[in-house]
Amino acid sequence: MLSLFRRAAPPAVSAPTLTIGDRVVPVELIANSRASRMTLRADPVRGAVRVTLPPRSSRRTALAFIEAHRGWIAARVADWPEAAPFLPGAVIPFDGGKLHLDWSAANPRGIVRREDRLIIGGEAATLSGRVTRWLRAAALADVEPATRALAARIERRVAKVAVRDPVGRWGSCSSSGTVSYSWRLILAPPAVRFSVVAHEVAHLVHPNHGKDFWALAAELNGGDPATQRGWLRQHGASLHWVGRAT
Structure with a gap:
């Protein structure tokens, strides 16, 4: 499986x-x-500090190493995005703009979008989960037709389009024709999201990152995706903090 901006995440001991x-x-x-x-490494996406240990390293040595670098860690953590939980009155990024979470127990149960507001009723305790599900559905409704349309242009079959919440990738394309995306792309501008779609659809032809792949990805994108990739490098970490309580 190929992915865009993959990050390794070995298990912690x-x-x-x-x-x-x-x-x-x-x-x-x-x-x-x-x-x-x-x-x-101080990971701004996962909100964690990771120490890689060579063989025969003790936990005591590792903790001393961490303490010796506390100042370095503090400087990196200071630049991490702030958590943006789904709470009544919160404003979240959406499709290049903003959405206001307009919750009230007096509102009809469910979620309805009205321009830049999500009108939300029901129990406050279920607000976060329901907003997440709404955003996931909005993401799928956007990326699935775009994926199938681009695949049709190059006469390639898409078996399935899915949205998930991976930490280390924005999209992936399997050899079986399943194309998956991070639902958090719906929080990004449309051009950024479309560039990821073009990237993954290009993998239906070229299962690598060679010269021919990049040429096709740029053709499907309608131009060099460098600007969109730059946006993800600059702002992508903050998308992973949307909906998080801490």
Whole structure:
């Protein structure tokens, strides 16, 4: 399976935490038999600090390493996006604009969009889950026809279009013809979302990132997708904090 902007995420073997300002930051200690030295990464997407440990490294040594780099970690964490939970009155990004979550117990149960507002009734306790489901449905309704239309242009079959919530990719295309996307793309501008669709559809022809692939992706996109890729690099992490409580 090929993906756009894949990030490796090996399993953590231990999970202490750090308190940085008003944030409690999980720390993942990753054992890697091929690592030659201890390395440190502050992941702005997952909101965690990851330490890769070479063989025979002790937990005590790892914690001392973390403490020695606390200032570096604090500087990175300060730049992380803030969580944007789905709460009554919240304003969230949507399709290049904003949506106001207009919840009231007096509103009719369900969710109805009226221009830049989502009119939401029902129980407040279920608000977050229902908004998430609404956004996922909106994402699928957008990317599925776009995917099938581009695939038809190049005479390729799409078995299925799906939306999920991966941490390390915006889209993926399997050898079986299943094309998947992050539902969070509906929070991004339309041109950014379409560039990911063009990228994944191009993989139906070229299961690699070679020269011919990039030429087809640019053709399907209607031009070089560098601007859209740049937008994702700059703003993509913040999309992963939309709907999160912490």
